[in-house]
Amino acid sequence: MTQISSPAPAPAISVWLTSADRSRLFECTENAAFFQTGAGVGPAITLDPAQTRQTMEGFGFSLTGGSAMLISRLPTDVKQNLLNELFLADADGIGVSFLRLSIGASDLSECSYSYDDLPAGQTDFELANFDLDAGDREVVPLLLEILALNPAIKIIATPWSAPRWMKTNQGSVGGKLRPECYAVYAQYFVKYLLAMRERGIAVHAITPQNEPQNFKNDPSMVMDAAEQAEFVKTYLGPALVEAGLAEVEILCWDHNCDVKEYPLAVFADTGARNYLRGSAWHLYGGDISVLSEMHAAIPT
Incomplete structure (x- = not known):
């Protein structure tokens, strides 16, 4: 049978x-x-192992002051289960491998602050009042718990604004970085990176400014392409090298996919490009295909 x-x-x-x-x-x-x-019936995706482009370093999200506060206030067992699910790659974990932090406050912080806030009219060019615990106090302790679960996570950090006393409008919303404050603002980045290292947190990469054409968020700061190139070339890049932080990558732009002219202008400055590792992008506007255009234009 x-x-x-x-x-x-x-x-x-x-x-x-x-x-x-x-x-x-x-x-x-x-x-x-x-x-x-x-x-x-859908579009064909052809995989060609012989053709390589950018390398994926990780996937993740922003750890904001607001999210850190909410997670930290969960019951201990609930919080631990959530951290395990997010940051472990085994069992039911999704293995988050990249986190974005704000340097100072973001628009998702409980309040607007910097690490060197002063009364109106005062300045601190020596950064004597720099304080990593000035706000969003849950971020660092929670980040240490996350790193204990997954020490290989990479971290990128970016400021929404310089301290108010460094800005043309002396406010947290909009305004620009005063030219006489370019040098001290570069040292502000150095102070942040070293303070984080003292807490056991190594920052993998930074950008000079979150959404440099956004003048509405609280906090926010405007920085045009020529200003960003000058800041990176003459101040931020050299400051990192001098402080022994040359391995911290600098990415320009950090805004939407509809203004590729901005990062192209920054990269056109060869002095700035010497310190840049790449460009950072958001997707609130434009098409993500611009990333391939940028890579084709500047493959290094």
Whole structure:
């Protein structure tokens, strides 16, 4: 007797869907997705192992002052389970491998602050009042717990604004960096990086300014391309080298995909480009394909 076996059923996966219009938010779909052989109806993705481009260093998100505060206030067991799920790569963990921090306050902090705030009219060119604990006090302790789980996580940090006394409008919203404060602002970065190292936290990369064309956030600061190139070339880059922090990568831009002219202008300054490792991008505007355009234009 000949036994005829039925073909094995195709493996199925559950699909959890979030739609762009927010009509569905992480909902399990009714129909499972199946892997099948044969031609598909969607666009083809061709993998060519012989052609390489950028290298992925990690995936993650911002650890803001607000999120650090909320996580830190969870019951101990709930918080530990959440950290395990986010930062461990085994069991049910997703293995987050990259974190973004704000240098000073972000617009998701409990209040607007810098690490060297002073009463109106005062200055501190020696940075004698620099204080890493000036605000968002939950970030560093929580980050140490995260690093204990996954010490290989890479960290990128960026400021939303310089201290108010360094700015043209003396305020936390908008304004520019005063030319006479370029040097002390570079030292402000150095102070931050060294203070974090003293706490056991190595920052992998920085950007000179979060969203340098955004003048509305609280805090925020405007920095045009020529100003950023000058700051990197003459002040920030040399300051990191002199402080023994040359391995900390500097990425320019750090704003949307619709203004590629800005990073191209910064890279056009060869003095600035000598200190830059790349460019950083947001996706609130423009198309992500600009990253490939940038890599093609400046592959180094």
